[in-house]
Amino acid sequence: MYALNEAERSAIEKLEAIAAEKIAPFAADVDENGRFPSEAMGALAESGYWGLTVPTEFGGMGFGLSAIAAAVDTVAQKDASTAMVYLMHLCGVAAYNAAGDKFADQLKGAAAGKHLSTLAWSERGSRSHFWAPMSQEELDGDTVYLSGIKSWVTSAGLANGYVATTRAAGSDNPMAVSLYVISDTDSGFTVEKPWNAMGMRGNMSAPMVMERVSVSSSTRIGEAGAAMDVMMGAVLPVFAIGNSACSIGVAEGAVAATQQHLLNSKLHHLDQSLADLPNLRERLARMRIRTDQARAYLAATIGVATSGDPAAMLMVLGTKAQAAEAAIEVTDLGMRACGGVAFSKHLGIERNFRDARAMTVMAPTSDVLHDFVGKALLGMELFG
Ligand SMILES: Cc1cc2nc3c(=O)[nH]c(=O)nc-3n(C[C@H](O)[C@H](O)[C@H](O)COP(=O)(O)OP(=O)(O)OC[C@H]3O[C@@H](n4cnc5c(N)ncnc54)[C@H](O)[C@@H]3O)c2cc1C
8 A cells, every 4th residue: 555666565575574573473572571672673673674764875775754654564563562663763763864964873873773763852841742842952162961851762771862852042932942863872861760551561661861961063953943844844754654654553463363363263162253243243344444544544645745745744644643543443343353362462452452542642642633633724823
């Protein structure tokens, strides 16, 4: 559905094999122990997928939105935690890419599987309203000090590069945002507490406290106070499309598990299987149709976005919300189709069900996305 070209299709076919052999076998353990998906991320690094969107001149694959969607969808079918860690890395790479060759070292590192990136945007002060950071930058010649509390950072303490927001020095406008790349070797930030969540348990999202983190002004992406263009124009499309793909992959995982369970579970006393029950077939059919609908909307969004159509932004916002809702519906149907076995951990559907709930609260949350789309349709300011 993602209209991949030949090179992208070949990369995704290889990724399907990696996902089956090197990601799926660890998914239950990652979830059970709430640990970083090191085997899965290691396999993606080794095979060059950390460089999916890194320009070829820096050793990457140079792919765009279609490949991002296909890759995240493929990985999420086996493990949503890995898919989200991977997506946040691709978001960091999108920010580096927006700065031309300024972050060539990080881009080369990503392509070589040695530099993992993430976003440090959400804050304790402004919560999911990531476009209005409360952290502060302090300019001192070529040195900049960054202070504030980031509330949720995927791969916190494990990433090599953190694309972090602050409010511009001296500004009282919360939307005058500056964007910096903090390196894991910089001093002044601490990761607060380990991740222990209902779902996405391998995400390792944690608060990061920045106490006068000292960085060079050359690590700024764009002009001080003018990062909204990069955030909304370069990073948000990657995040929204990838997040949508993650929801769809989770839904697809639940469809596959339900299909197998209905085929393989016998009612020996009737010489039948669960597949012989029409209500369960109907649930499976609804799951299939809803997942296909969500993926079709995402594919259409990518088509519109890559054609430069001005309608793209509404669809980019819409696709994250619609796919998140689809994943919740589909995984709920899977739970009800597979009964008590789904309630236990045998099928992985309860993991899909828990993981699916993360996408609605990841910012922009589904509530905010619906509000944005409604405001845009009524000619109102999105951030008013
Ligand atoms: C698995 C996971 C990984 C994450 N990784 C990262 C990361 O790598 N980097 C990062 O920066 N952040 C990350 N986040 C944070 C995420 O993007 C959100 O900022 C966070 O989930 C918001 O939680 P909150 O409780 O502060 O939400 P709140 O802002 O308190 O929202 C509470 C409720 O209010 C609703 N709400 C809020 N504002 C409005 C509004 N204007 N109109 C209507 N309803 C509204 C929300 O939809 C939500 O239902 C991650 C979150 C999760 C769950």
